[in-house]
Amino acid sequence: MNCHRSLSFVRRLHNIHARKLLYSDYGEPSQVVKLVEEKLAAPQNNQIVVEMQGAPINPADINTVQGVYPIKPALPSVPGNEGVGKVLSVGDDVKNLAVGDIVVPLELGLGTWRTHGVFNASNWMKVPNQLGLAEAATLLTNPPTAYRMLKDFVSLKPGDVVIQNGANSACGQYVIQLCKAWNLVSVNVVRNRPNIDELRDSLSKLGATHVLTEEELRSTSLFKSGELKAPKLALNCVGGQSGMEILRKLEPKGVHVTYGGMSRQPVTAPTSALIFKDYQLRGYWMSRWSKENATNPERAKMFAEITDLMLKGAVKAPAHKFVPFKDYEVPLKKTLDMKGFSGNKFIFTFGDNVS
Amino acid sequence: MNCHRSLSFVRRLHNIHARKLLYSDYGEPSQVVKLVEEKLAAPQNNQIVVEMQGAPINPADINTVQGVYPIKPALPSVPGNEGVGKVLSVGDDVKNLAVGDIVVPLELGLGTWRTHGVFNASNWMKVPNQLGLAEAATLLTNPPTAYRMLKDFVSLKPGDVVIQNGANSACGQYVIQLCKAWNLVSVNVVRNRPNIDELRDSLSKLGATHVLTEEELRSTSLFKSGELKAPKLALNCVGGQSGMEILRKLEPKGVHVTYGGMSRQPVTAPTSALIFKDYQLRGYWMSRWSKENATNPERAKMFAEITDLMLKGAVKAPAHKFVPFKDYEVPLKKTLDMKGFSGNKFIFTFGDNVS
Numbered sequence: 001m002n003c004h005r006s007l008s009f010v011r012r013l014h015n016i017h018a019r020k021l022l023y024s025d026y027g028e029p030s031q032v033v034k035l036v037e038e039k040l041a042a043p044q045n046n047q048i049v050v051e052m053q054g055a056p057i058n059p060a061d062i063n064t065v066q067g068v069y070p071i072k073p074a075l076p077s078v079p080g081n082e083g084v085g086k087v088l089s090v091g092d093d094v095k096n097l098a099v100g101d102i103v104v105p106l107e108l109g110l111g112t113w114r115t116h117g118v119f120n121a122s123n124w125m126k127v128p129n130q131l132g133l134a135e136a137a138t139l140l141t142n143p144p145t146a147y148r149m150l151k152d153f154v155s156l157k158p159g160d161v162v163i164q165n166g167a168n169s170a171c172g173q174y175v176i177q178l179c180k181a182w183n184l185v186s187v188n189v190v191r192n193r194p195n196i197d198e199l200r201d202s203l204s205k206l207g208a209t210h211v212l213t214e215e216e217l218r219s220t221s222l223f224k225s226g227e228l229k230a231p232k233l234a235l236n237c238v239g240g241q242s243g244m245e246i247l248r249k250l251e252p253k254g255v256h257v258t259y260g261g262m263s264r265q266p267v268t269a270p271t272s273a274l275i276f277k278d279y280q281l282r283g284y285w286m287s288r289w290s291k292e293n294a295t296n297p298e299r300a301k302m303f304a305e306i307t308d309l310m311l312k313g314a315v316k317a318p319a320h321k322f323v324p325f326k327d328y329e330v331p332l333k334k335t336l337d338m339k340g341f342s343g344n345k346f347i348f349t350f351g352d353n354v355s
Numbered sequence: 356m357n358c359h360r361s362l363s364f365v366r367r368l369h370n371i372h373a374r375k376l377l378y379s380d381y382g383e384p385s386q387v388v389k390l391v392e393e394k395l396a397a398p399q400n401n402q403i404v405v406e407m408q409g410a411p412i413n414p415a416d417i418n419t420v421q422g423v424y425p426i427k428p429a430l431p432s433v434p435g436n437e438g439v440g441k442v443l444s445v446g447d448d449v450k451n452l453a454v455g456d457i458v459v460p461l462e463l464g465l466g467t468w469r470t471h472g473v474f475n476a477s478n479w480m481k482v483p484n485q486l487g488l489a490e491a492a493t494l495l496t497n498p499p500t501a502y503r504m505l506k507d508f509v510s511l512k513p514g515d516v517v518i519q520n521g522a523n524s525a526c527g528q529y530v531i532q533l534c535k536a537w538n539l540v541s542v543n544v545v546r547n548r549p550n551i552d553e554l555r556d557s558l559s560k561l562g563a564t565h566v567l568t569e570e571e572l573r574s575t576s577l578f579k580s581g582e583l584k585a586p587k588l589a590l591n592c593v594g595g596q597s598g599m600e601i602l603r604k605l606e607p608k609g610v611h612v613t614y615g616g617m618s619r620q621p622v623t624a625p626t627s628a629l630i631f632k633d634y635q636l637r638g639y640w641m642s643r644w645s646k647e648n649a650t651n652p653e654r655a656k657m658f659a660e661i662t663d664l665m666l667k668g669a670v671k672a673p674a675h676k677f678v679p680f681k682d683y684e685v686p687l688k689k690t691l692d693m694k695g696f697s698g699n700k701f702i703f704t705f706g707d708n709v710s
Contacts, residue, residue: 070627070631239626244621258626258629258630259630260626260630261626261627261630266599266623266624266625266626267623267624267625267626267629267636268621268622268623268624269621269622269623269636270621270622271594271613271615271616271621271622271638272425272616273638274613274622274636274637274638275613275614275615275616275638275639275640276425276638276640276643277638278637278638278640278643279638280635280636280637281622281624281629281635281636281637282629282633282635282636283626283628283629283630283631283632283633283634284630285630285631285633288631288633
C-alpha cells in the first residue's frame, strides 16, 4: 500500500511543473537570478516534498544575492529564506510531518523562491492550517525578533514601558502588537512625513500606546510629567541621533537593543549614561538566536504563542503585496527601492504552479 | 579601668590640634575650601576617632567641590573621599576595630581631608599595618574598579586577552598588574607622546604584555597573525575613536566596559558589530557597586585579595607625590591641570598633626 502510494506519487511528481529561481554569481538580482525548471526526486528517508504557497522578498534576501550580507551561501543557490508551503509527500522516516501539513522553514538559506522543493523534514515546522498566508510566509524572522527582544533582555511586567524607533518597520509593528497583547506600554517613534496623521492612526489601531515623531520625542513632557514611567527597554533599528534619543529616556540599568541601522549612522551613547546610569547597549540578530536554539523547546513554545495570537487576530502581518511567482522580476528590482521600511513587502504566491 | 582610660583620652583629645578643610558653597576649590579648626568630641557608642595618615586628591574630589559631579553632598561638607588613618579611640559598642588599627573608609563622602575625625566604625575597614601609605590611601576606588571590571563582565581564564585604552591611567595601571597576577594577557593602548619609549618601558615593567599607541593598534598584525587571541574584554576610559578601535578587536560576544571619557567624545559602536558580533557595551561606576554591595561578603574578600597582592609587591600604587596637609592649596589648584591621567597623584600627609 505504502509502496503503491509512492509509485503513484512518483508518477505525479513527473507531472509537476517545478520551477525555481537560481543564481550562480553574486550580483544585482535582476542580472544574476534566473528562473530554471527542475525534475523533482521522490523524497528519501527523512525528506519531504513541499509545494510552496507563499514566500516574501526581504531586503536581506536581496543583500544575500548581492553578496553583501554576512551570510554567504555556496553557489549556485536558490534565494529566499522565509515562506510557507504544503507537504505533498514524506519519506519513510519522517515522523514530525504528514502529507497535507502546512509548513514553514525553521532555517535560513533553504531557498524558498521555488514552486516545489525536496527538503529535510527537520528543517520545517508545522503551523495551523488556518494561519493567514502572509502571516505564515513571514513567520520566521520578524515576529520572533520582536518576541525575543521583548523577552530576553529585561524582565517586563504589565504596565512596563518599551520605547522603539522605526516603529513602522515590519518588526516594529510586531513589537507594537505584542506589547498590546502583553499589556506593555509602547512608545513608538517615527520620522515625520507628509502623511504623519495617517501613520499615527494606523499604528494606534495596531495597539501603539503613544506615537511620537523624532522631534516630538525631544520635546515631550510625557516622561517628565510622570504620566509615563521611564522605559526599561529601547529597541533601535535606526542608529545615530535617533538611537541616542531613545537611550536617553531609559530608566537606570535600562537596556538598548540594536537590530537595524536604517540611518546608516553608528550607535552612539554618552559616556556618562553608560557609567552613571548603567545602561547596556546590546544587539540582536534573529539568525544567531535560531542557530543557538535549534534544539531548544523554547523555540516551539514561542512559535505556538505567536501563531496563537495570529489566529486570534491579535497579531497580523504588516501591509504586503502579493505578486505571482511568474512575475518574479518586479520585486527583485523594487524591494531595495522602497525607502526605509515604509513600503509594502512583496510576497510571492504560487497558486498557478501545479500543472 | 575603662572609665579611667576614657577620661584620660578625653583630656588627650583636648590637646589634639584638629583641623579640617570645609566648603560651604560649590565652586572653585581654591576659592571655596577653607581650613578650619575643630574640637574633637569623645567617640560615642559605635564611633571611632581616626587620625588621618594619608588622603589623595582625586579629580572627582575637585569636581565634587565644583558641584559638577553626580554626587552632591549636603553643605557645608569636608571634601576628600579616600584615605587611610589610625584608630585613636573607640566607642563602647565598637566590635570590628580597636585602638591602633590602620583603617580606610568604605564609603565615599566621609570627608578625609582632615587631620582627625569622629566616624561610624561601620564605615571603616581595617587594613594590614604593613600596607604602604600610598596603597592604603588610594585603596577605595581604583584597585577595586580594576578588580571588578576584570571579574564581573566576562569569565576570564589564564591566557585570555584583555584590551584597554588609557592604559597609563591610575586604574589602567591596576588593570595591568592584576592581569599579570592572574596570568591574563593585557593589550595596553596609550596615546603617542614624545617620551613614548619611557612610558612603554614603565608599563612593561608593571606587567603589560603589549603596549601599543593608538596608531599602532590600527595597523598591528598581532591579532590577524594569530599571535594573540581576540580579547574577551575591552576597558575604555577614553571614548570616541579610541573606544571604537578597542571594540573592533573583541571576539564575538565580547564586552566593552566604559569607566571614563578622557576624550570627551561619546562611546560609538558600528551597528553591524552590535547585531552580527553580539558585542555588549556596558559601563562601570565603582560608587554604584559599593553602594549595592555594602553588605556583600564579596567586598571584604576583594579587598583582602588586593591588599594581599600589595603586600607581596605584585600590585603597587601608581606614581604619586606626597604633600603636607598644611600646603593643601597646591594640589587644589594643580590636580585638574594634570592633563589626562599622566600626572602624578597628590596625596596629603599628616605627619605634623598631633601637637
